[in-house]
Amino acid sequence: MRALTVSLLFLFIALAALIYGIYGCKKKETSTGSVALQRTATDTTEFVGDVTCRRCHEQAYQLWRTSHHYRAMLPANDSSVLAPFAGETYVADGISSRFFRNDSLFLIHTEGPDGKNRTYPVAFTFGYHPLQQYLIAFPKGRLQVTRQSWDVERKKWYHQYAGQRIDTADWLHWTRGAQTWNLMCAECHSTNLKTNYSLNTDSFATTWSVINVSCEACHGPGKKHVAYVTSSAYASGQRIPGAYLVLGGKTSAEAQVTVCAPCHSRRLSLLQQPFEKLSLLDHYVPEIIRTPFYHADGQVNEEVYEYGSYLQSRMYYHKVRCTDCHEPHSGRLRLQGNALCLQCHKKELNEFTHTFHEAGSPGSQCISCHMPTKTFMGIDVRHDHSFRVPRPDQTVRYGVPNACNQCHTNRSAQWAADRIRQWYGPQRSYHFSDDLIPGSRGNVARLHKLCMPDTNVPPIVHATALYYMQFHYHRENVKYLTSALSHAEPLIRYHALRSLAFYPSDQWYKAALPLLRDSIRAVRIAAADLLLEHADTLPPHLLADYQKARRELEAFIMLQAPFPTGRQMMGDLLARQHRYQEAEAQYLAALRMDSLLIPARLNLVTLYNILQRNKEALHHLKVSYAIDPSNERVNYFLALLYVELMDFAKAEEHFERASRVSANPRVFYNYGLFLEQQQKFSKAEQMYRRGLALAPDNVDLNYVMALFYYKQKRNKEALPYALKLLELMPQNSAYRELVQQLQVP
Numbered sequence: 001m002r003a004l005t006v007s008l009l010f011l012f013i014a015l016a017a018l019i020y021g022i023y024g025c026k027k028k029e030t031s032t033g034s035v036a037l038q039r040t041a042t043d044t045t046e047f048v049g050d051v052t053c054r055r056c057h058e059q060a061y062q063l064w065r066t067s068h069h070y071r072a073m074l075p076a077n078d079s080s081v082l083a084p085f086a087g088e089t090y091v092a093d094g095i096s097s098r099f100f101r102n103d104s105l106f107l108i109h110t111e112g113p114d115g116k117n118r119t120y121p122v123a124f125t126f127g128y129h130p131l132q133q134y135l136i137a138f139p140k141g142r143l144q145v146t147r148q149s150w151d152v153e154r155k156k157w158y159h160q161y162a163g164q165r166i167d168t169a170d171w172l173h174w175t176r177g178a179q180t181w182n183l184m185c186a187e188c189h190s191t192n193l194k195t196n197y198s199l200n201t202d203s204f205a206t207t208w209s210v211i212n213v214s215c216e217a218c219h220g221p222g223k224k225h226v227a228y229v230t231s232s233a234y235a236s237g238q239r240i241p242g243a244y245l246v247l248g249g250k251t252s253a254e255a256q257v258t259v260c261a262p263c264h265s266r267r268l269s270l271l272q273q274p275f276e277k278l279s280l281l282d283h284y285v286p287e288i289i290r291t292p293f294y295h296a297d298g299q300v301n302e303e304v305y306e307y308g309s310y311l312q313s314r315m316y317y318h319k320v321r322c323t324d325c326h327e328p329h330s331g332r333l334r335l336q337g338n339a340l341c342l343q344c345h346k347k348e349l350n351e352f353t354h355t356f357h358e359a360g361s362p363g364s365q366c367i368s369c370h371m372p373t374k375t376f377m378g379i380d381v382r383h384d385h386s387f388r389v390p391r392p393d394q395t396v397r398y399g400v401p402n403a404c405n406q407c408h409t410n411r412s413a414q415w416a417a418d419r420i421r422q423w424y425g426p427q428r429s430y431h432f433s434d435d436l437i438p439g440s441r442g443n444v445a446r447l448h449k450l451c452m453p454d455t456n457v458p459p460i461v462h463a464t465a466l467y468y469m470q471f472h473y474h475r476e477n478v479k480y481l482t483s484a485l486s487h488a489e490p491l492i493r494y495h496a497l498r499s500l501a502f503y504p505s506d507q508w509y510k511a512a513l514p515l516l517r518d519s520i521r522a523v524r525i526a527a528a529d530l531l532l533e534h535a536d537t538l539p540p541h542l543l544a545d546y547q548k549a550r551r552e553l554e555a556f557i558m559l560q561a562p563f564p565t566g567r568q569m570m571g572d573l574l575a576r577q578h579r580y581q582e583a584e585a586q587y588l589a590a591l592r593m594d595s596l597l598i599p600a601r602l603n604l605v606t607l608y609n610i611l612q613r614n615k616e617a618l619h620h621l622k623v624s625y626a627i628d629p630s631n632e633r634v635n636y637f638l639a640l641l642y643v644e645l646m647d648f649a650k651a652e653e654h655f656e657r658a659s660r661v662s663a664n665p666r667v668f669y670n671y672g673l674f675l676e677q678q679q680k681f682s683k684a685e686q687m688y689r690r691g692l693a694l695a696p697d698n699v700d701l702n703y704v705m706a707l708f709y710y711k712q713k714r715n716k717e718a719l720p721y722a723l724k725l726l727e728l729m730p731q732n733s734a735y736r737e738l739v740q741q742l743q744v745p
Helices: 002-018 050-054 058-064 216-218 224-231 252-258 366-370 392-398 403-406 413-424 432-440 444-449 457-467 475-483 490-500 509-517 522-529 533-539 542-557 566-576 580-593 599-611 614-627 632-644 648-661 665-677 681-694 699-713 713-728 734-744
Strands: 071-074 088-090 095-102 105-111 117-126 131-137 143-145 150-151 157-158 265-271 284-286 373-376 378-384
Touching: 050 058, 050 216, 058 216, 088 157, 105 131, 105 143, 117 143, 150 373, 216 522, 265 632, 366 403, 378 648, 392 403, 392 413, 392 432, 403 413, 432 444, 432 457, 444 457, 444 475, 457 475, 457 490, 475 490, 490 509, 509 522, 522 533, 522 542, 533 542, 533 566, 566 580, 566 599, 599 614, 599 632, 614 632, 632 648, 632 665, 648 665, 665 681, 681 699, 699 713, 699 734, 713 734
Parallel strands: none
Antiparallel strands: 071 117, 088 095, 095 105, 105 117, 117 131, 131 143, 131 150, 150 157, 265 284, 373 378
16 A cells, blocks of 8 residues: 555646735834835936936826836835725624724734734835735845735725634745745735745845836836937937847737736746746746636636736737727726727627627627626626636536626526527537537547647637546557657646646657757746656756756746745755655745645655655644545545554545545545455445446556456456557556456356
């Protein structure tokens, strides 16, 4: 069983790699801390600031001053703070908070990190509409976002996590990591921000060029541009395309979306430095449209912002730019209502014969059907930017949401589907979700269809299909994954490498090698991660490329170090190099940051199992079980460990718990083996069959099923599984011999 458990360590590692009183109030109750924030030294060398830009771009500057970008973050003062701070008290979720002023200071008296109420001075405002948040300076350079937010429309205080009493030890508590501005928010609310995290002191010395989202956040550092436009060459009429800006005045849809993507997407940061060229995956890895971040059809589920949705859309395919709808400097819509859409779409789409809703009603608005909403942060209503056609028939079949029932909440999805058929006919135009939904649930043939060379699906959908192949084994998957390694889209190459980690290295080793010298940083990092255990066997001509890519991998993981998941990733990398003591230290650091981080506990458990420290392994599994008794992986790990400890009753209990919720064929494989050992043959057969229902081409399950029947002299029932093995691995002599034995009368 230990060998199996060790293999699980690397499963989780691969998954993780995808996978972070200063103002003189009353001294007894005021927080202490310092704002270790300053303008970065690069101000004088690269970034010139909005005041310099204003000299030539007054109109754009004035529009920007009205924007949410301008108000993204500002020092707390009379013009920036929207809440009254007039002595009001707000009581919610067991916490009483008071908001008041002391001269120029805005103060919040609320629960602190020790559970006692203290008074905290507001250092900065954060955001503008529909809510405004407030930042408090804490020790070690941290800024913390208070739980109490100001509802700008309703003019009242509210809690974003309404109805939840969050313990001070919880990572979600406002004084802890999940609400640390430096980690969770800063990069997208200021210009040229560097977190400058110190691993040794667990502290920040965060810097910026401009406090809010300023001109150079989008256009890039301005020094060269200013030098150029003030030069004699420019005055004499010499023109250079782009004028030394990352994003100039005349730009493509792809360039605009790339500039917007870092802050309008859910993503991992690879490094913190401005774009030198518009290559997103040299700086970030955007989230693909996978569950649970998105619904199985690609609609928004969790807080993922606009980028992943827009890349699915026909708008993006037809090169519609962000600024075709949004004025770039103010951020406002260029037109209101359906007039915005009718800039491009024919006017017949605004008629009753298309909308089937009365003119002027909510249902007649294009966005009601094609940009359904979801509410985040308690009150922030956001539109899905995938611009899809409503598909209530998919709701009926698969349970994904649809725009019709978002309004018609008193009607069934079947009612909505019937109306669609009545209005638009019985056939629905093909959409990639017709294949992505069943593909995400194990229909690999549908995943293969999305990866065909001549299939006209968005690259983000292709990448998502490759991602799902790591969970649903099929003998053909490697063909599509290795083929994707030469695809022009870096996101596709990246996810192909990530999913290949779940397949035998002899099936992909040679194909993966060239990607160590890929032109895109994210791809090189994924290649180095995939080949980490093969460093000693690399061809000599690739050693320098591997070392460079590995340094980029390590720098990427170091950038995640302030996050608990980042420390887990560091532990994973160290464990794969058999640096177990250092790995243990990082896993424990992750748990000090977030004691509820079960994946880190499970990897620590596996590490202890390797080191034969099963007493400590069992302790952490029990803690994990107390946190989440229904967690499949926790129960599976408990079952495996109890087998090793010879406590078969508890092993069976936890195998059973895991099997109730599992979609992992390995759970049923091991549970079946265990039941066979316990002479519970009928139930063992049932578990094997459940595993095969999930993964019909799984070699281990077919093999164990063939042996199961063979040992019981049920050769006729064993033969189909042996034939399947031979089909999957025709060169395997043992499988050929097994088939021959079973065919003997």
